[in-house]
Amino acid sequence: MRIFLIHLISLLVSFNAFSEIIIIPPSENAQEQIQEAMILAKPGDEIQLTTGVYIIEDGLSLDVDGLSLKGTGHRNTVLDFSNQMTGAQGLMVTSSDVLLKDFAIINTKGDAIKSKGSNGISFINIRTEWTGGPNSMNGAYGLYPVDSKNVLIDGCIAIGASDAGIYVGQSQNIIVRNSLAEYNVAGIEIENSYYADVHNNTAQNNTGGILVFDLPDLPQQGGHHIRVFNNQINNNNTDNFAPEGNIVGEVPRGTGVIVMANSDVEIFNNNIADNGTVNIAIVSFSDSNDQVFTDELDHEKGQDRYTNSQYYPHPKSVQIHDNNFSNSGFNPDTDKEIAAILYELSEGKMTDIFWDGVLPLTQVIFGQPEEDKLILNNNGDATFLTIRPIRYMFSLPNPISTDQTPYNHEVKPLQPVVINFSE
Numbered sequence: 164m165r166i167f168l169i170h171l172i173s174l175l176v177s178f179n180a181f182s183e184i185i186i187i188p189p190s191e192n193a194q195e196q197i198q199e200a201m202i203l204a205k206p207g208d209e210i211q212l213t214t215g216v217y218i219i220e221d222g223l224s225l226d227v228d229g230l231s232l233k234g235t236g237h238r239n240t241v242l243d244f245s246n247q248m249t250g251a252q253g254l255m256v257t258s259s260d261v262l263l264k265d266f267a268i269i270n271t272k273g274d275a276i277k278s279k280g281s282n283g284i285s286f287i288n289i290r291t292e293w294t295g296g297p298n299s300m301n302g303a304y305g306l307y308p309v310d311s312k313n314v315l316i317d318g319c320i321a322i323g324a325s326d327a328g329i330y331v332g333q334s335q336n337i338i339v340r341n342s343l344a345e346y347n348v349a350g351i352e353i354e355n356s357y358y359a360d361v362h363n364n365t366a367q368n369n370t371g372g373i374l375v376f377d378l379p380d381l382p383q384q385g386g387h388h389i390r391v392f393n394n395q396i397n398n399n400n401t402d403n404f405a406p407e408g409n410i411v412g413e414v415p416r417g418t419g420v421i422v423m424a425n426s427d428v429e430i431f432n433n434n435i436a437d438n439g440t441v442n443i444a445i446v447s448f449s450d451s452n453d454q455v456f457t458d459e460l461d462h463e464k465g466q467d468r469y470t471n472s473q474y475y476p477h478p479k480s481v482q483i484h485d486n487n488f489s490n491s492g493f494n495p496d497t498d499k500e501i502a503a504i505l506y507e508l509s510e511g512k513m514t515d516i517f518w519d520g521v522l523p524l525t526q527v528i529f530g531q532p533e534e535d536k537l538i539l540n541n542n543g544d545a546t547f548l549t550i551r552p553i554r555y556m557f558s559l560p561n562p563i564s565t566d567q568t569p570y571n572h573e574v575k576p577l578q579p580v581v582i583n584f585s586e
Contacts, residue, residue, distance in 0.1 A: 182207035189215035194223075201225045201232075212266055214239040222250015222273075228258045234266030237290035237320065245270040252277045252307075253291075259283050260584070269294055275324075277307040283584050284308060285315040293323030297346050297404045301325040305347070309333055310382070313582045317341055325404060326411055327352035328369070331359065333383040336582050339364060348405045349374045349414065350396075355381050358388045360580040365395040370403045371411070371418040372396040372438065377425045378410070378448065379474040386425040390577050396420060396435045396442075400494065415440040415496035424448040426479045426535075429577045434487045439494035440502045441513060442545070443483060445537065447521040448476040477522060479535035484574050488515040488545040508555075508563050509548055516542070520550035527552060539570040 185200045185208060187193055194217070200210050206229030214235045219242050225232070234240025244253050253271035256263075256278040267290035268275045275291035278284050291305030305321035308314045309332040319342040321328025328347035331337050337359035344350030350366035352374040353359045366372035373396055377386035396419045405412035414421065417439025422428050423446050435442045492513020497503045505517050516539065522531055539547065547567045555562040 182209070184209045184211060186211045186213065188213045189217050193217045194219050194221060198223055201227065201230070204230050206230070206260075209233060212240045212242075215241075217242045218246065219244050219253070220246050220248050222247070222252050222255060224255045224257070225261065226257045229260045230258065231262040231264070232266075233262070233264045236265050237267040237288055240266040242266060242268045243270060244268065244272065247272040253302075255279070256281060256284065261285070262287065263289055265289075267292065271302045273302045274304040274307045275302060275321075277304065277309065278314075279308075279310050281308065281311040281314075283313045284311060286317070286319050287315075288318045290320040291322070291324070291328070292320070295323070297323060297325075297401055299325050299404050299406045301404075303327075303409075304330045305344075306330065307332075312336055313584060314338070315582055319343075321350075322346050324348065325406060326409060327374070330354065331356055333381060334359075336580060338362075338580055338582055343367075344372075345369060346401055348401075348403055348409075348411045350399065352376065352411075353386070353389055354378065355383050355386050356389070357383075357386065358580050359390070361389070361391045362393045365397075367395065367398050368401055369399045370401050370405075370416050371414040371421055372399040372435075373420045374411070374414070375420070375422045375425050375428055376410075377423065379476070384474055387427045388577055389425060389428045390580070391420065391428070391430045392432045394433045396433055396438070398437045400437075400439045403496075403499070413499060413501070415499035415502040417441070417492075417494060417496055417502075419443055419491070421446065422478050422481055424476050424478055425481075426475075427577060428478070428480070429482045429484075429574075431482070431485045431574075435515075436487070436489040436491075438491055440492060440496050440499075441505060441517050442488050442491040442515040443517070444501060444505075445478050445481055445516075445518040446501065447478065447519055479531075482538040482540075482574055483516060483542060484538065484540040486542050486545070488542060491515045491546075504550075505548065508550065514548040514565070515545040516547045518547075518549040520552050520555075522552070533572075536572060537570050538572045538574060539567050540572075540574055 209231040212234040251273040259282040264287040293301040303326035305328040316339045324347040327349040328344035332354040345368040350369035419435040419438040419442040
């Protein structure tokens with residue numbers, strides 16, 4: 164009896180007697196009704212969208228904590244922004260403990276769904292799409308949580324973004340799983356973030372499949388502890404359609420995975436195949452690859468060219484193991500610098516795994532710390548190429564190495580990401 168009473172009290176405490184379910188069907192006034200519901204809702208409320216197409220002409224915004232916005236499925240409930248007149252996004256979320264589930268947002272003027280400053284946000288079975296196919300006029304991002312914590316993206320679809328279909332930036336505690344990204348410039352991108360698991364996704368028909376980037380001059384830098392595993396990363400051969408000046412505009416068509424300037428990255432148990440330039444590239448950040456060595460000399464002299472002198476532009480502690488690679492480099496995008504350098508160095512025999520080999524000057528001379536070294540293990544018949552920076556810069560013999568033996572170190576698995584949703 165005592166146990167029953169304790170359980171009953173627990174249920175009563177957790178149940179919000181004042182929560183409300185607000186049902187909004189498609190209508191001429193649905194846009195105003197949805198926005199009004201988002202303004203007036205209280206924590207614990209649920210806004211339910213029914214089956215049908217909602218014509219939305221203005222950006223929507225949500226700043227109430229603890230709210231759910233649900234449809235009846237991403238094929239059934241569609242918010243169509245084709246005639247959007249105002250707003251930088253389709254939906255902007257600035258609150259926490261938010262659940263977005265079972266609907267689609269299509270043809271937004273800018274980003275489809277952006278969240279900023281959220282602690283606890285879930286995107287479940289959401290579709291974002293620009294239905295006219297790849298186009299530089301499409302919005303930059305499909306799903307776009309930034310400056311957030313405890314981010315879950317599960318069972319989502321992102322199509323046609325001119326930057327990244329699924330992007331998580333400057334965030335912590337992230338899981339992206341069971342999702343499809345295709346016909347974007349970048350399929351899935353984790354940028355300047357800490358602790359992310361990207362697994363059981365399909366990234367196909369993008370320019371680049373999965374990007375793990377760290378960039379300078381952003382409030383959160385030093386991206387680390389990123390696991391990319393159990394993904395299908397195939398056929399990412401769509402021409403790059405990013406607007407001019409966008410950093411992902413430098414991604415070569417035909418790239419499976421790029422790791423740039425991140426530390427503690429583990430890539431394992433993926434199928435990475437049929438990417439026309441390279442299956443995996445591990446590179447340092449630079450405005451141009453020709454300048455990266457000069458930049459490093461400046462860095463050693465204390466003449467940092469970045470606003471934040473703490474920025475570290477080189478990848479370190481990257482582990483690539485137990486992946487299945489096949490059919491890389493059959494149509495390299497030599498208009499892009501990374502691909503052009505690799506093509507020249509390999510004499511046209513493109514490789515599965517490419518590391519640019521750039522290190523701080525002190526490490527070039529005295530060696531890299533053991534804990535920072537690249538690890539390659541159990542990747543089948545995968546081919547590999549790395550640059551020997553000094554030999555390359557000064558046109559000395561043997562400027563490259565294809566020997567993986569020095570990188571066959573013991574794998575040290577990273578810990579799984581745990582998302583801490585509020586009770």
